Structures are given as C-alpha cells and as structure tokens.
Amino acid sequence: MTTKISKACEPCRLRKKRCNGSNPCSHPDCQDSPTTCVYRNKTRNRRSKRNTSNPASQLPFLGSGHSVDGSSPVSWHSRQSTEAVPDPGVQHEVYHSVTETHLSPTSTDSSQLFYGPSSYFAFLQQIHRGVLPVINHGQSEGSEARSGLDTFMQRSIFFGTPSRISPEALRSESVQLAPVSSEMAREFLGLFKTTSHHRLPFYTFSELDSLLESLYNSQHVRNIPPQTKASFLAMLAIGALATPQTDLAETLFTEARREAVILDDAVTLKTLQLSLLFADYQINMGRPNSTYLHLGVACRKAFALGLHLGALSTRLDTATLQKHQTTIWSLYFFETYQALSLGRRSGLKLKDISCPFPTEPLPTVRLCRLATIMEDAAEGVYGRKATSIRQLCAVAEELRGRLHQFAQDWGIGSAQLGTTQDPLDIHESMTLHNLYYHAIILIFRPFLVANQAMRVTGGAGEIKEMWMRQACRYAIDAAQDSIEFFWNIDRVCGASRYQAFFIECSCSVLLYDILCQPSKYSYNMEYIQKAIQALSSMTADEPIILSLNSIRRVLETIEKSISGHIGGRQTMAMDSVTTSPHHYPRVQFPSLDQLGPNESGRMILLTDDVGTEENRSHQLMPGLPNTMVDQDWTSSAHFNLNVMTTDLFNFFPLDMTTPMNHAVGDSVQMS
Secondary structure, three states, X not given: OOOOOOOOOHHHHHHOOOOOOOOOOOOHHHHHOHHHOOOOOOOOOOOXXXXXXXXXXXXXXXXXXEEEEOOOOOOOOOOOOOOXXXXXXXXXXXOEEEEXXXXXXXXXXXXXXXXXXXXXXXXXXXXXXXXXXXXXXXXXXXXXXXXXXXXXXXXXXXXOOOOOOOOHHHHOOOOOOOOOOHHHHHHXXXXXXXXXXXXXXXXXXXXXXXXXXXXXXXXXXXXXXXXXXHHHHHHHHHHHOOOOOHHHHHHHXXXXXXXXXXXXXXXXXXXXXXXXXXXXXXXXXXXXXXXXXXXXXXXXXXXXXXXXXXXXXXXXXHHHHHHHHHHHHHHHHHHHHHHHHHOOOOOOXXXXXXXXXXXXXXXXXXXXXXXXXXXXXXXXOOOOOOOOHHHHHHHHXXXXXXXXXXXXXXXXXXXXXXXXXXXXXXXXXXXXXXXXXXXXXXXXXXXXXXXXXXXXXXXXXXXXXXXXXXXXXXHHHHHHHHHHHHHHHOOOOOOOOOHHHHHHHHHHXXXXXXXXXXHHHHHHHHHHHHHHHHHHOOOOOOOHHHHHHHHHHHHHHHHHHOHHHHHHHHHHHHHHHHXXXXXXXXXXXXXXXXXXXXXXXXOOOOOOOOOOHHHHHHHHOOOXXXXXXXXXXXXXXXXXXXOOOOOHHHHOOOOOOOOOOOOHHHOOOOO
C-alpha cells in the first residue's frame, strides 16, 4: 500500500512523478543534485469535494510542467446571463500560464522561466493536456511525467537556443573568432537594409555605408566609438541571419557583445539602440527570453535618459530630436509586442511617453499604431476583470474593429485591393501582416479554449450563440489567412527567421481546432500542409528547423489522438507534404461526359478555382490581370467537373465555395 505524503518536492511535482517526501527524495535527479530537491513552504489547499460538485470546476488542469493561474483575474461565464457570477472553471482553463524549470542548466543558463497566458507556450499546454489521456493508452502518470515542452520539442526555444560561440569569447580576447571578409560583410549589410532597416531605422543608408568602409580600413577602424561599432556589428549579424551563414552571424553578434562589455552602465542613445538591435537578433535566433531582457534594459535606459519626456524637445536640434523620438517609439513597439507575445508585463506604456506620437518615418508610425492596439489587448483581454465571457467578447470586437480600420488605412489583408496608399515595401508588408494576423489570434484565441471548456462541462448554451461561434471563427480565419499570405508572398521574397514563429502560432490554432472538432481535419490540413512546405523552403537552420519539427510532432500526436474520428486519413498529413501543393488528389469528381442533356442545369460552377495555387495567388497581387473573369463559364470546355449529389461536404472537404472577389483576409469558415 502506498503511503500518501502532504506534499512533493518541486522537481517531482513539475514532472508529475511520485515523491517519497525525503530530503533529498528518491528521484534520481534529486539524488544527483540534492540542492534542487526543495519543497513548498506551505501545503497547497485543495478544494473540498462539496466544492467540486459543479461540473465546471472539474475541468482538467491544462498545464504540464508547472502551470499557474495567470496574474490577471479575468472572470469568465459559461451558462448564465452576463450579470451572473462568472464560471471559475472556464476562467481556470483559459488563463493558464506556464513555468518550467531547466532540467540540466549550465552556469550560463536560466534555471526557471515564466510565460503568461497569451504566450505560445501556454497555449501549447492546452494542446498537450487535450491529447494527454490518449498518448500512452490511458497511462496518465507516464504521459504526464513528460512536459509538453518535451513532447512537442519546444524546450530549446523556451529557454533559448544555445549559442554557437563559447561564452569564454566574451571574457577573453584570446579566444579567436572566425574572420568575416569585407565582401561578406557588404552582403550582410545589404540584406539588413532590405529586410530589417524599416523596423530598426537608427542609421541612414549613407551612414551605414560609411561605417562599412571604416570597419575594414585599418586607419579608420580605431576611430569608431565602441557603441557605434557594436551597433554596426549587430546590424551585420541581423543581416547574416537572412542567409544560411548562421555561424558567421553568431560570430558577428559575439563581436558586438565584446564591444558592448564596457557599455553596460552607459546611458546614451546609442547604447539604448544597441539593446534594441540585440533584442531583434535574439528573437530571430529563437531566444525570446533574452529578447525580453534586452528590451527591459532598453526601457530602463530610456527612463534614465529622459527619452520619454516631451519637455526635453526644446533643447534639441531637429535632427537629434527626430532620432530621439524614433528610438523611443521603436522601443515602445518592441516592448509592447514582445510583452503581449510572451505573456509578461510591459516596462513601457503609452501613458509613460509624453512626447508626441510619431509622424515619421512611416514604418515606425505603422508599427506604433499596431502597438497601441496590442497594449489595449493585453489589458482588455488578458489583464482586466470581465464579468462574463460575453462582456469579454464585446472588448475583443472593439479591438478587432480598430485592427480592421488599421488594415483599411494601410492596405493590410483584403484591404490592399482598395487602398489609396502607395504599395508597402514587400518586407514591411510581411511584417505588418504577421503582426496584424497575430494580434487577431491573440485577441480571439481565448474563445477557442473557453468554447472547448464549456463543451466539456456541458455548457452548451453559449456554445450555440452566434457571437461565440463568430469569435472562434475570427481566430481560425486569422490563422488560415496568415499562412495563406506567407504562402503566396514567399514566392516573391525571402523571410526573416522569426517568420517561423508566426507560422507555428497559426498552425497551433488550426491543430487545436482539429483536436476539438476532428471533422475539420481535412479543411485545416490544407493550410497546415502549406505551412510545413513554406517552412521547409526557408533556411534549414535554427529556429526554423525547431519550429518545423515541433509542428510535425504536434500534428502527429493529434492525429493519433483523433484517429478514431478520421479513420485512415491521418497518414495523408505527412505523406502529402512531399507532393505537389497545387493539386488535391483526394477530391474525386465524376466525368463531365457522364452528364445527361437534362442534367446540365444542375451543374455547380465554382467561381474560385482554389484547386490551383497559380490562380489563387492572383488575389494577393494587385495589378495582375484576372483572366478568370473574362472566361465564358457557360461553356463546358472550360469546366471539367460536375457534382451529382447534395452532400457537398463529401465532394469538397476543403473550402471551395468562397466567392471570387472574397479576398484572403476576410474568409469565413463554416463550423
């Protein structure tokens, strides 16, 4: 008979392992490292049985690893009116955060990290918990013992991909780094200008060209100030990440950090900009926590410098004032977005900045407009107490309206067809589309979780409400549109490595939708396959490979868990990835020759030829002629299928009924 103990040590509790209560306990890891075997100071108070009679309070705890309630006490409601007491069970499901302890940290690793409910890692735990009972044929203890980070291969990004350069290189100049030729540096600088300068506009193109010449001139290199040299090396490193030369990028980044060692306590505009450059590099290398820390340093330096104060503008000349304002507003965007994306507190709010909202450069203006909506989303959706899920939906709808207006103003999504603005640079367009769709996902993703939680607990009332269904559709549509946009635009230009994060987040929403409603498997798989193919065409290095492997692992796990609902179709998911994306062989149509003379009136004509990607891509390319509208579709010579059944879903497992002028940004999914 097993003896129960009052509490388990932290390592055993995190791994869901049985603990004997000793110090150290019998777990091998605790035996090897007794200092890690620590216990809570106070035993957790569990609810009594009489408090668990409500089905909503019996919801499974969605967080492998150490999942904790989010700091924001947003109240949810499942079956009552909007004035009724909110349902704590649904709230408990939606607002999970995740804290994970490093299994074997080195002296330079983080020992434990926290990510809030709006983070990708927290949402991934929802998927992990959803498939947990099925993974090992009901052996819950064995499956729970493995963290969702490990199951879905996310631990390296959670704690940050390891550096390829020894940390000793920062402390000792004797550690030799691989040299970077001037020709290679010139290529990296060109890529930085093309792909990243719009979000990091701290130097003009002419200033960057001059710095490149000085860097490789033995007489002039000594005259470059350390903070300027460090910033320039960081920009070269960012440009290098647009190539497969990851080792050289790491070398340049280490060189930049070497130059910055003596600048830790320096409060200047250039050191603040340097922190932003470091943050941008680290997020592209799959190190989100490092990015958050660099941005925190930048916020402190901004306050110390007084950059947020508008009163100081009277003392500065026009050029210096422009640099100050560009820097503080760039910091505002980066800090606001990353705080929302990681589920952590922001160190710089809009109310903290008293200088006027920027009017130039325009890329910074657009990013900051998005950031203001994101800040309100972090507060309104994840940080403010709501009396019901219906009230929260009203907040989300208001935010969506502002995002829609932003899209109309700058030609984002479907609005690009009717905007009067000049076309955006293709890389800036990619950045804005990623942020736009991701913001919609973060705003409406909680409704997917709440919808499933109420379905599990029998709260069918609000599930059937159209506002709830529409809120869920917004998240699904944004995920599909994000993948579709990148699928088309990637044919024209390359993408930053951080693009993998947006694709991964979009896939997770579609995969969660499949897990909750297996009947949507075929419909969502069209987009997931495109995402996998798009990532496979990018640089085969970190963090893209990590994201690609994680998506495949999540897909494989979910297919196993719903195999009884989709029959033998689950093998199609991976096998078809290697086939041509332009055809869907699983859709079978009768021959037109079999159509009788009296049956031609029943022929269904599809006005959106989604069977070929070449035709669909025209929707995303303004100015290209649309040859489809000029065709005589009454002639059978132009049409090679007919449908002789009213069960359209059997013939069209994909959404093939979208009107031709319905652009990708506004697609409506049937659920």
